[in-house]
Amino acid sequence: QKEVEQDPGPLSVPEGAIVSLNCTYSNSAFQYFMWYRQYSRKGPELLMYTYSSGNKEDGRFTAQVDKSSKYISLFIRDSQPSDSATYLCAMAGSGANNLFFGTGTRLTVIP
Amino acid sequence: GAGVSQTPSNKVTEKGKYVELRCDPISGHTALYWYRQSLGQGPEFLIYFQGTGAADDSGLPNDRFFAVRPEGSVSTLKIQRTERGDSAVYLCASSERPRYEQYFGPGTRLTVT
Numbered sequence: 001q002k003e004v005e006q007d008p009g010p011l012s013v014p015e016g017a018i019v020s021l022n023c024t025y026s027n028s029a030f031q032y033f034m035w036y037r038q039y040s041r042k043g044p045e046l047l048m049y050t051y052s053s054g055n056k057e058d059g060r061f062t063a064q065v066d067k068s069s070k071y072i073s074l075f076i077r078d079s080q081p082s083d084s085a086t087y088l089c090a091m092a093g094s095g096a097n098n099l100f101f102g103t104g105t106r107l108t109v110i111p
Numbered sequence: 112g113a114g115v116s117q118t119p120s121n122k123v124t125e126k127g128k129y130v131e132l133r134c135d136p137i138s139g140h141t142a143l144y145w146y147r148q149s150l151g152q153g154p155e156f157l158i159y160f161q162g163t164g165a166a167d168d169s170g171l172p173n174d175r176f177f178a179v180r181p182e183g184s185v186s187t188l189k190i191q192r193t194e195r196g197d198s199a200v201y202l203c204a205s206s207e208r209p210r211y212e213q214y215f216g217p218g219t220r221l222t223v224t
Contacts, residue, residue, distance in 0.1 A: 008151065032211040043115070043202055043215035044154065088153050092211050097167045098144065099213060101153030 003027050006089055006102025015111050019076040023089035023102045026070065030091040030100070033065050035074045038086045038104065047087075048074070079109045113137070115216030117203050123222045124193055132188040132219045136205030143186050144213060145178055146202040154202050154215075160186060193223045 006023045013019055021035075032051055036044035048063045050056045050072075056063045062075040072091075076083055086104040116135045124130050136143050142161055146154035156170040160180045168178075175193075180186040190197055200220050204213040 034211060043217045046212060046214060049212055090153070097159040097210060098156035098170065099211070101155070103151065103153050
């Protein structure tokens with residue numbers, strides 16, 4: 001079993017829809033939770049970064065962490081065609097030097 | 112400011128050959144990471160440098176892989192006796208503080224034929 005599980009999709013939504021992306025994990029030592037966006041043939045771009053449990057909002061994006069369930073989410077409101085990309089969750093433990101990534105969910109927002 | 116840069120963007124090599132991949136981190140970032148991303152997968156950690164030294168090389172798959180960062184800035188990932196299974200995108204990232212906010216370069220797409 002991989003330490004981080006993420007549904008690879010693909011996920012297609014109409015423009016303006018609310019998108020929900022999720023990851024589960026098995027390592028209770030994870031303390032830091034990140035979401036990256038990756039366009040085709042580009043490097044991952046850091047979107048949001050959350051420490052421990054709770055919510056964090058940045059514009060149209062909201063990240064949620066539920067450590068008791070080992071479950072994290074990214075919500076995108078008013079989705080735009082430019083949001084079409086692969087979304088990767090990533091996690092790290094306290095003091096750890098490397099990130100553990102999910103496989104990524106491929107999202108397409110249809111105009 | 113300038114982001115992480117990687118060269119070459121694409122590299123095609125024959126099985127058994129030696130390759131070098133270069134990473135130039137964001138200026139002032141002391142931490143540098145190498146990851147490998149296979150098709151349809153998330154990046155997988157290879158090695159982490161703090162300054163000039165390799166602080167964690169636990170992700171290197173075998174002794175054909177080696178990386179250096181002699182002056183604490185640019186890093187080179189070296190792969191000896193390449194195999195077809197080494198074909199992937201090799202990503203470099205750097206960070207200042209905290210380490211969890213890592214900024215990635217565009218990657219080098221390595222194809223071993």
